[in-house]
Amino acid sequence: xxxxxxxxxxxxxxxxxxxxxxxxxxxxxxxxxxxxxxxxxxxxxxxxxxxxxxxxxxxxxxxxxxxxxxxxxxxxxxxxxxxxxxxxxxxxxxxxxxxxxxxxxxxxxxxxxxxxxxxxxxxxxxxxxxxxxxxx
Amino acid sequence: xxxxxxxxxxxxxxxxxxxxxxxxxxxxxxxxxxxxxxxxxxxxxxxxxxxxxxxxxxxxxxxxxxxxxxxxxxxxxxxxxxxxxxxxxxxxxxxxxxxxxxxxxxxxxxxxxxxxxxxxxxxxxxxxxxxxxxxx
Amino acid sequence: xxxxxxxxxxxxxxxxxxxxxxxxxxxxxxxxxxxxxxxxxxxxxxxxxxxxxxxxxxxxxxxxxxxxxxxxxxxxxxxxxxxxxxxxxxxxxxxxxxxxxxxxxxxxxxxxxxxxxxxxxxxxxxxxxxxxxxxx
Amino acid sequence: xxxxxxxxxxxxxxxxxxxxxxxxxxxxxxxxxxxxxxxxxxxxxxxxxxxxxxxxxxxxxxxxxxxxxxxxxxxxxxxxxxxxxxxxxxxxxxxxxxxxxxxxxxxxxxxxxxxxxxxxxxxxxxxxxxxxxxxx
Amino acid sequence: xxxxxxxxxxxxxxxxxxxxxxxxxxxxxxxxxxxxxxxxxxxxxxxxxxxxxxxxxxxxxxxxxxxxxxxxxxxxxxxxxxxxxxxxxxxxxxxxxxxxxxxxxxxxxxxxxxxxxxxxxxxxxxxxxxxxxxxx
Amino acid sequence: xxxxxxxxxxxxxxxxxxxxxxxxxxxxxxxxxxxxxxxxxxxxxxxxxxxxxxxxxxxxxxxxxxxxxxxxxxxxxxxxxxxxxxxxxxxxxxxxxxxxxxxxxxxxxxxxxxxxxxxxxxxxxxxxxxxxxxxx
Numbered sequence: 001x002x003x004x005x006x007x008x009x010x011x012x013x014x015x016x017x018x019x020x021x022x023x024x025x026x027x028x029x030x031x032x033x034x035x036x037x038x039x040x041x042x043x044x045x046x047x048x049x050x051x052x053x054x055x056x057x058x059x060x061x062x063x064x065x066x067x068x069x070x071x072x073x074x075x076x077x078x079x080x081x082x083x084x085x086x087x088x089x090x091x092x093x094x095x096x097x098x099x100x101x102x103x104x105x106x107x108x109x110x111x112x113x114x115x116x117x118x119x120x121x122x123x124x125x126x127x128x129x130x131x132x133x134x135x136x
Numbered sequence: 137x138x139x140x141x142x143x144x145x146x147x148x149x150x151x152x153x154x155x156x157x158x159x160x161x162x163x164x165x166x167x168x169x170x171x172x173x174x175x176x177x178x179x180x181x182x183x184x185x186x187x188x189x190x191x192x193x194x195x196x197x198x199x200x201x202x203x204x205x206x207x208x209x210x211x212x213x214x215x216x217x218x219x220x221x222x223x224x225x226x227x228x229x230x231x232x233x234x235x236x237x238x239x240x241x242x243x244x245x246x247x248x249x250x251x252x253x254x255x256x257x258x259x260x261x262x263x264x265x266x267x268x269x270x271x272x
Numbered sequence: 273x274x275x276x277x278x279x280x281x282x283x284x285x286x287x288x289x290x291x292x293x294x295x296x297x298x299x300x301x302x303x304x305x306x307x308x309x310x311x312x313x314x315x316x317x318x319x320x321x322x323x324x325x326x327x328x329x330x331x332x333x334x335x336x337x338x339x340x341x342x343x344x345x346x347x348x349x350x351x352x353x354x355x356x357x358x359x360x361x362x363x364x365x366x367x368x369x370x371x372x373x374x375x376x377x378x379x380x381x382x383x384x385x386x387x388x389x390x391x392x393x394x395x396x397x398x399x400x401x402x403x404x405x406x407x408x
Numbered sequence: 409x410x411x412x413x414x415x416x417x418x419x420x421x422x423x424x425x426x427x428x429x430x431x432x433x434x435x436x437x438x439x440x441x442x443x444x445x446x447x448x449x450x451x452x453x454x455x456x457x458x459x460x461x462x463x464x465x466x467x468x469x470x471x472x473x474x475x476x477x478x479x480x481x482x483x484x485x486x487x488x489x490x491x492x493x494x495x496x497x498x499x500x501x502x503x504x505x506x507x508x509x510x511x512x513x514x515x516x517x518x519x520x521x522x523x524x525x526x527x528x529x530x531x532x533x534x535x536x537x538x539x540x541x542x543x544x
Numbered sequence: 545x546x547x548x549x550x551x552x553x554x555x556x557x558x559x560x561x562x563x564x565x566x567x568x569x570x571x572x573x574x575x576x577x578x579x580x581x582x583x584x585x586x587x588x589x590x591x592x593x594x595x596x597x598x599x600x601x602x603x604x605x606x607x608x609x610x611x612x613x614x615x616x617x618x619x620x621x622x623x624x625x626x627x628x629x630x631x632x633x634x635x636x637x638x639x640x641x642x643x644x645x646x647x648x649x650x651x652x653x654x655x656x657x658x659x660x661x662x663x664x665x666x667x668x669x670x671x672x673x674x675x676x677x678x679x680x
Numbered sequence: 681x682x683x684x685x686x687x688x689x690x691x692x693x694x695x696x697x698x699x700x701x702x703x704x705x706x707x708x709x710x711x712x713x714x715x716x717x718x719x720x721x722x723x724x725x726x727x728x729x730x731x732x733x734x735x736x737x738x739x740x741x742x743x744x745x746x747x748x749x750x751x752x753x754x755x756x757x758x759x760x761x762x763x764x765x766x767x768x769x770x771x772x773x774x775x776x777x778x779x780x781x782x783x784x785x786x787x788x789x790x791x792x793x794x795x796x797x798x799x800x801x802x803x804x805x806x807x808x809x810x811x812x813x814x815x816x
Contacts, residue, residue, distance in 0.1 A: 146671065176557055178585055
């Protein structure tokens, strides 16, 4: 009996869309305001969806308190109140678009969650702009 | 032309996560605060998604007023303002986790909805914890 | 690396569910309040989800500013502050149910979005009633 | 011990901002899209706040079920799925702005609620535009 | 320069509206479903608003982290995952209506917040029913 | 007949709480994560409430389209996608707490809105932390 559980989390960070190999002019043309030189920021809303078999005894897929703790350790402690470009290893050479952020979060959680359980990330950068990874 | 319609509903109930075959100590260790002896409660937010063919004349998959009425009869009248452990047949011997609650709601609606229409349940126990059944 | 991006938009319109080939009595029986003769209205909440490959250089599936602009040109400029039955070509002979509206929006965006990218529409007519097209 | 209780309700309607004494041109200049000739519509979100003394025995200011019923009878039954300009007495000669709508709703409820209880109306025409009456 | 800060918190509990001095029949007549004998529950959404002078050096009225901690100690640790009627001192002989709950929370916080700072409580029992104490 | 209108707006920015006259150590002790050296960011949710007399002819306090435009010119164009500490005149020597931000926004709008109309600002830095200025 396969089921999905969803846990939401919230954190904030600042960033700047910028490709080091490009000129400032090209960066500005492609990324517009998101390339603003002194950074800008967001409250990120994260949804982590896990899919697998219900444990027939406990009635849990996985204890949501454990998932909450893993999200705190791997995602919130790493990215909350940080500058994604300057303060993190993950975006040293990777442009911190929401697409890439969803991929990075997926990989960080994948390493901590049982292989029998599928993971899907949905992250909202603003109330109107969101990303899902991997795609359905 | 396959389409999905979604109807949201809201009700509240109280419950306690507890497995009768286990000792009180083991229940407390596994379920923590959710095992609190005198129960605790939630406002449950329910989303029922139905998938099937649009009727080419009416432009409806199904009249949402009819779906609203079925949800009221089968789910709200049964569980609203109730103690899931003490007041319901469904959880007499089934631990009322959100995973199991999604499964129960699915089965209750499955018996009332035309077989040509697929059903998916999403239920939120709190603003941050949700479950989908069946999984994608 | 396939990913989905989601953009939300908002607009309002009025409409009336009515099938020209039916008698007034039958329309009233089937559509109830939604057949109210002088129309009624909604704030529509639209979610457009695009799925495709991340561009490995920019880290974008597609610039969300471009998607925002396409939604404005094709959907908001066409339907915002309009009477769907009287003011639009699309619903001259098509009943403006939410199911049909999702289909129309899909077709209008499909003509503007690159073929390598899949499109899914979710539209909410009220806070409790929504539709997805195409179905998963 | 003075306390306030708040009840939210939702309904939808269509309308058109238009002053009969003005020319069509002046109406269009002043009200823009909101003057669209065939009407447009909204999902209205209503908050009714009542202020008065707690009943020391029941612990209620007023039973919220009673307030819910009064709002249904006076507001929802009157305005839901209606054309404010064509279907209602209240806006026959009054421009249905959100400011005027808040005032009308206040007066309708004032006639039904005990004089010892103060009433304040907040109504949202869209997610971004709201009105309060009377002002603090 | 007087300013207000608002902090939101969330917790859940179960309760039953019941006046010990009344007969079961009278309790059922007055409180209806809310008198359900085996309790029911809610996710309570709490807003604590503090009003006072901005500190001209720090630019803070009060550190929101301190307010968050006080709310946790006084309100969440006391009421979260509890049965208000059976597990708490505060509602041993007080009917746990939302009005009374707002008053109790006010008194508990009043004892911990500097006297120069005014306090207002807003608490939502469901998405549609809320209470403010003290009244404006 | 006094009424209030409310307009919501959204923008994002990054900042760092820091008092130049203090040592780095004292800044870190007082402001914690909010003093993070390379900045962090937020999606700010702004509510502007105007209070005054309804125009008896138009039924408007003020055209919300005009208020929307003033908010865009004075607030969004100035602060959206900016670093409050480095990119703005207003916070060159003022700590960008939410309290101070509410005050600055009030002053910027006060200079543009008719003196007969009162202004109140509510701004949310995160979903749980907000500020109102001036206080009730």
